[in-house]
Amino acid sequence: MKKFRYLLYKDYLLLKRDIAGLLLMFLMPAVLVVLMTLLQESTYRVLKDASVPLLLVNKDKGELGKAIDKEIELSGIFKIDRHIKGKEPTQEQVEREVAGSKYTLGIYIPENTTETIRRNVVKYVMTAFSGAEELPAIDSVGFVIFIDPTTKMSFSSYIMSTLKERTQKIEFEYILKEITRQVNEISPIPISTAGFYGDQVVIDIRNARLEGKDMVPNPVQHNVPAWSLFAVFFIVISLSGSIIRERQEGSFSRLLTMPCSYTEYLLSKAVVFLIVTLLQFGLMLLIGIFVLPWFGLESLNLGSSPMALILLALSASIAAIGYGIAIGNIANTFHQSSVFGAISVVIMAAIGGVWVPTFVMSETLRQISKLSPMHWGLSGFMDVFLLDAGIKAILPECAAMLFFGMVCFSVAITFNYRRRLDV
Amino acid sequence: MSNRYAIETENLKKTYKGKTHPTLNGFTLRIPYGSLFGLLAPNGAGKTTAINIICGLRKYDSGKVRIQGRDISAGMKQIRPLFGLVPQDIALFPTLTAYENLKIFGGLYGIEKPLLEKRIDQLLELFDLTESRHSFINRFSGGMKRRVNMIAGMLHAPEILILDEPTVGVDAQSRRMILEKLVEINRQGTTILFISHYLEEAQQICSQVAFMDNGSIISQGSPEHLIAEHNICDDLESVYLLLTGKRIRDNT
Numbered sequence: 001m002k003k004f005r006y007l008l009y010k011d012y013l014l015l016k017r018d019i020a021g022l023l024l025m026f027l028m029p030a031v032l033v034v035l036m037t038l039l040q041e042s043t044y045r046v047l048k049d050a051s052v053p054l055l056l057v058n059k060d061k062g063e064l065g066k067a068i069d070k071e072i073e074l075s076g077i078f079k080i081d082r083h084i085k086g087k088e089p090t091q092e093q094v095e096r097e098v099a100g101s102k103y104t105l106g107i108y109i110p111e112n113t114t115e116t117i118r119r120n121v122v123k124y125v126m127t128a129f130s131g132a133e134e135l136p137a138i139d140s141v142g143f144v145i146f147i148d149p150t151t152k153m154s155f156s157s158y159i160m161s162t163l164k165e166r167t168q169k170i171e172f173e174y175i176l177k178e179i180t181r182q183v184n185e186i187s188p189i190p191i192s193t194a195g196f197y198g199d200q201v202v203i204d205i206r207n208a209r210l211e212g213k214d215m216v217p218n219p220v221q222h223n224v225p226a227w228s229l230f231a232v233f234f235i236v237i238s239l240s241g242s243i244i245r246e247r248q249e250g251s252f253s254r255l256l257t258m259p260c261s262y263t264e265y266l267l268s269k270a271v272v273f274l275i276v277t278l279l280q281f282g283l284m285l286l287i288g289i290f291v292l293p294w295f296g297l298e299s300l301n302l303g304s305s306p307m308a309l310i311l312l313a314l315s316a317s318i319a320a321i322g323y324g325i326a327i328g329n330i331a332n333t334f335h336q337s338s339v340f341g342a343i344s345v346v347i348m349a350a351i352g353g354v355w356v357p358t359f360v361m362s363e364t365l366r367q368i369s370k371l372s373p374m375h376w377g378l379s380g381f382m383d384v385f386l387l388d389a390g391i392k393a394i395l396p397e398c399a400a401m402l403f404f405g406m407v408c409f410s411v412a413i414t415f416n417y418r419r420r421l422d423v
Numbered sequence: 424m425s426n427r428y429a430i431e432t433e434n435l436k437k438t439y440k441g442k443t444h445p446t447l448n449g450f451t452l453r454i455p456y457g458s459l460f461g462l463l464a465p466n467g468a469g470k471t472t473a474i475n476i477i478c479g480l481r482k483y484d485s486g487k488v489r490i491q492g493r494d495i496s497a498g499m500k501q502i503r504p505l506f507g508l509v510p511q512d513i514a515l516f517p518t519l520t521a522y523e524n525l526k527i528f529g530g531l532y533g534i535e536k537p538l539l540e541k542r543i544d545q546l547l548e549l550f551d552l553t554e555s556r557h558s559f560i561n562r563f564s565g566g567m568k569r570r571v572n573m574i575a576g577m578l579h580a581p582e583i584l585i586l587d588e589p590t591v592g593v594d595a596q597s598r599r600m601i602l603e604k605l606v607e608i609n610r611q612g613t614t615i616l617f618i619s620h621y622l623e624e625a626q627q628i629c630s631q632v633a634f635m636d637n638g639s640i641i642s643q644g645s646p647e648h649l650i651a652e653h654n655i656c657d658d659l660e661s662v663y664l665l666l667t668g669k670r671i672r673d674n675t
Contacts, residue, residue, distance in 0.1 A: 006530030010516065017518040250512030254575065257478045257508045258531045259500065420480070 003260050007268035014242060015272055021238040025276060026283060029231030033223055033287055034295065036355075040219035041297055054078040055094055055103040060143075062114020064170045068107075071166050078105070091144060098146040105159060106146035116141045117167075118174050125178040129186075217357070217386055220298050224288035225381035226354040229374045231284065232277045232316050233345045236324035239273050240337040243328030262416060266409070270321050277317035285309075303384040308391045312384065315401040316377040322408030323373075329412040329419075348372045376400045428489070429583050429614035430454040430477060435486035437472055437638075446472045447483070448638035454616055454631075459609040461629035461646075462618045463659075465667050469638040470618055471511075474587055478508050490583065504532060507581035511588045513568045514575070517561035521552060521571045524560060525578060532579035539578070546574040549604060566597030573601065577608070584608065585616045590624060602628050622660040632659065636667045 015021070056072060058065045072078055081103070084093060094106040116139050123136040145163065147156045180193045246252040255265060288300030302309060324341070331337035349355060351365070352372030361369065369375045380397035383389035435450040446469045454460045464470045475481040477488055479499035488495045490502045515524045522543065529539040547553045550570040560568060573589055586605070590598045606628050609615050619625055625632050626646045633643040642649060642662075649662050656662045 003531050003533060006527050009530070010519075010527045013519055013523060014516060246516075249517070250510050250514035251516055253480060253510060253512075254508060254514040254528070255531065256480055257503060257506075258528070259503045259533060260531050 239324030240328030318405035322405030461625035464635035507576035
């Protein structure tokens with residue numbers, strides 16, 4: 001044990017003197033978590049804060065114009081302008097403004113749109129009741145929507161379907177009114193359709209919840225654990241680098257001629273880096289709780305099981321340390337380990353849902369993401385943050401990470417034994 | 424084999440994976456207790472492999488290795504404290520001070536703290552490094568690094584000291600000091616295995632030398648005896664060139 005303390009002392013001193021490595025391990029994730037959370041939050045805010053600029057010109061004084069106008073206002077996603085320099089713009093002006101990217105959307109509802117629809121409906125109903133086989137000639141109705149070419153297709157489709165739905169509803173109301181009027185003219189018993197708007201079917205879209213808890217994390221709940229895991233796995237560069245440097249400088253060979261085993265040598269590194277990773281987790285959680293609210297973001301709610309969080313942090317750390325030790329033993333040079341280590345961690349992060357949450361990924365990518373140890377960790381943290389899960393619920397994720405760490409550790413020892421002793 | 428020798432190898436054979444030619448091919452070496460023994464060989468002769476095997480850093484295919492009569496195949500745990508290795512590379516932590524390096528290496532040998540501090544002070548004094556004890560290794564000159572490298576292998580006062588080219592890349596003053604200290608340490612009873620390319624150094628300080636080539640020992644004896652045996656030679660270097668040839672060896 002006394003000898004092991006000297007190994008710990010060595011690894012502590014080496015780490016303490018590696019200023020660049022320490023900055024990489026602590027400053028980089030701290031900056032990333034703040035930056036990425038703010039970026040994601042601002043993306044959500046575009047939709048939440050009624051900030052899609054819309055130029056709306058409603059020349060129609062009838063019900064359709066009013067209904068569309070009201071619908072757009074109620075949607076809450078638009079910042080509506082109706083005039084340019086105090087004047088109602090023409091259709092050409094609307095197009096110019098949208099083309100100049102001043103507005104994302106321009107809607108031009110021409111005069112008498114409602115009246116034209118009403119007239120067309122009357123013609124249809126009259127023809128139907130007269131028994132004539134030929135359809136009547138109808139006046140065309142059209143309003144124009146200008147969309148900024150850079151606008152996402154999904155967004156313009158959403159706007160189009162909303163407007164189409166609204167106009168169809170109004171057409172339906174007119175048809176119903178006109179049929180009622182015609183029937184009442186020939187029927188001895190008057191009928192009434194007042195108050196019938198065809199809104200019996202109510203579609204209620206909700207986010208799926210489990211036991212009353214939200215399943216989709218907010219940007220803080222996603223980014224804090226995600227970038228914590230990224231930071232923890234990024235220690236592979238420092239850890240594998242220190243193993244390779246000691247091997248290349250010869251101090252490793254000297255250590256092996258001393259009364260200490262290779263397992264002790266690795267364990268010492270593992271203990272020192274475990275402390276680093278736990279400090280990283282602590283720092284990131286503190287940023288989530290105290291720093292992110294300074295930027296107008298929600299404070300991180302840690303759930304109700306601190307033990308589950310500790311177990312997750314320990315398991316993720318062991319997985320990352322095992323991975324770093326394996327790379328340090330397999331790679332021949334520091335260059336190899338730093339390039340492979342960095343790229344593999346970035347890939348693990350990308351498929352594991354660190355950058356883009358897995359719930360917005362395609363099904364194929366969601367299946368692939370299950371291969372990443374960062375996904376296991378993130379999934380555990382989501383259970384704790386969103387579902388108030390305890391230790392029992394996150395045991396599968398922890399077991400997977402611990403198993404991964406142990407496999408890496410075994411690979412490292414076997415690889416080193418075979419290479420070093422040439423057996 | 425007997426325990427008359429501090430280090431004894433017999434018919435040691437080693438062929439690296441993927442190689443057809445053996446690196447060690449019947450390597451037999453006997454280093455008597457208390458000797459200052461020089462192992463001299465051209466590049467690629469297999470001396471580093473031999474040293475690594477003796478120190479338990481590499482496996483061997485067949486043969487025997489004994490340190491003070493103990494077979495290393497039975498395990499290195501009891502054997503490791505018996506010897507100190509001073510590798511050719513500066514096997515120190517460059518971002519640590521000389522004192523921190525020595526404290527760690529001494530601690531790993533299990534030396535108690537008060538004794539370790541006393542020993543570090545003595546050896547730093549002996550090698551004229553007391554003033555630089557708290558300087559970082561990466562700011563040391565080549566000669567200073569070599570001296571700290573030597574101290575690190577001697578902290579636990581080993582009975583056997585193995586030095587792999589300890590004077591490479593140092594100035595004349597440092598070289599002289601290192602050689603003088605080795606002789607002094609040997610006089611105090613430490614068996615020294617000294618590996619060098621500098622034949623005049625070996626002739627100057629070694630009580631016995633062995634020439635190695637193509638994975639085995641080709642000649643062994645005191646420098647005087649070897650020179651006398653080859654009466655056309657007037658120094659060790661001439662004997663060495665006579666036995667190993669003048670062809671340049673490149674280590675691959």
